[in-house]
Amino acid sequence: MSPATLVEITSLNIKFGASKVIDNVSMTLKQGEITTLIGPNGAGKTTLVKAVLGLLSPTDGVIKRSPTLRIGYMPQKLQIDATFPLTVERFLKTAAFASAEDRLQALQSVRAEALLKQSVHSLSGGEMQRVLLARALLRKPELLVLDEPAQGVDINGQIELYNLIASIRDRYNCSVLMISHDLHLVMAATDQVICLNRHICCSGHPEQVSTDPSYIELFGVPGAENLALYSHHHNHQHNEHGDIVPLEEAAEHDHSHCGGHH
Numbered sequence: 001m002s003p004a005t006l007v008e009i010t011s012l013n014i015k016f017g018a019s020k021v022i023d024n025v026s027m028t029l030k031q032g033e034i035t036t037l038i039g040p041n042g043a044g045k046t047t048l049v050k051a052v053l054g055l056l057s058p059t060d061g062v063i064k065r066s067p068t069l070r071i072g073y074m075p076q077k078l079q080i081d082a083t084f085p086l087t088v089e090r091f092l093k094t095a096a097f098a099s100a101e102d103r104l105q106a107l108q109s110v111r112a113e114a115l116l117k118q119s120v121h122s123l124s125g126g127e128m129q130r131v132l133l134a135r136a137l138l139r140k141p142e143l144l145v146l147d148e149p150a151q152g153v154d155i156n157g158q159i160e161l162y163n164l165i166a167s168i169r170d171r172y173n174c175s176v177l178m179i180s181h182d183l184h185l186v187m188a189a190t191d192q193v194i195c196l197n198r199h200i201c202c203s204g205h206p207e208q209v210s211t212d213p214s215y216i217e218l219f220g221v222p223g224a225e226n227l228a229l230y231s232h233h234h235n236h237q238h239n240e241h242g243d244i245v246p247l248e249e250a251a252e253h254d255h256s257h258c259g260g261h262h
């Protein structure tokens with residue numbers, strides 16, 4: 001593994017019983033790069049992330065991590081007992097051994113320092129996501145793993161959050177692996193998009209969209225300037241059993257063929 005490589009996955013297969021959920025996946029996470037996993041429901045995105053985190057063992061294949069890799073993880077959702085009084089400060093204290101200065105710095109990184117003394121139960125969806133992000137940053141991670149970070153956040157908040165993730169990457173020079181359903185919101189700063197449907201359907205760089213009138217109409221000019229559309233086409237489709245069926249040349253540009261919303 002080269003020094004800039006944090007995680008190298010080779011020919012990964014994961015089965016649950018007879019069902020193969022991850023099928024021959026190979027990918028590399030490099031320092032300073034943002035990788036976005038997209039794919040339909042049940043495509044294996046969370047399973048792949050769990051394997052990267054070391055929470056699931058491969059049925060087959062190899063996952064190499066740099067030996068001292070520090071990972072910060074932001075879960076999709078965190079259930080907090082609503083009757084339990086908990087300020088943001090206390091919530092962060094329970095998460096990792098960190099100094100008061102580190103906690104404040106982590107909150108400042110996500111522009112949420114004003115929330116320190118606020119109850120976690122009174123946070124908006126976007127504020128909660130930023131606090132969860134701050135919590136993941138307390139470990140000073142080299143790899144930040146985010147499971148649908150923009151879930152439950154309104155559209156403007158989502159754009160802000162994706163921009164924030166890019167600025168965190170720049171500031172910490174960490175690698176980011178995130179799951180997103182928002183293909184149209186996969187921001188310009190994403191270096192690598194992996195389209196997963198148990199196997200990797202396709203992967204590559206997102207392409208910038210800044211002048212598309214429908215994006216400007218939807219998100220406004222500042223948002224549209226930061227948006228990227230990952231334009232790609234697949235050379236296969238899936239039948240009802242999930243098996244790969246090669247596409248006719250003529251149909252190659254149809255985005256719907258890998259199945260699901262991505």
Ligand SMILES: Nc1ncnc2c1ncn2[C@@H]1O[C@H](COP(=O)(O)OP(=O)(O)OP(=O)(O)O)[C@@H](O)[C@H]1O
Binds near residue numbers: 040047048
């Ligand atoms: N522990 C498990 N035991 C058995 N099957 C599982 C287990 N975990 C996940 N699965 C199955 O593996 C498949 C992939 O699940 P996974 O959660 O990885 O998909 P996903 O792409 O993250 O989906 P979503 O977008 O809906 O969150 C699903 O069919 C799921 O039911």
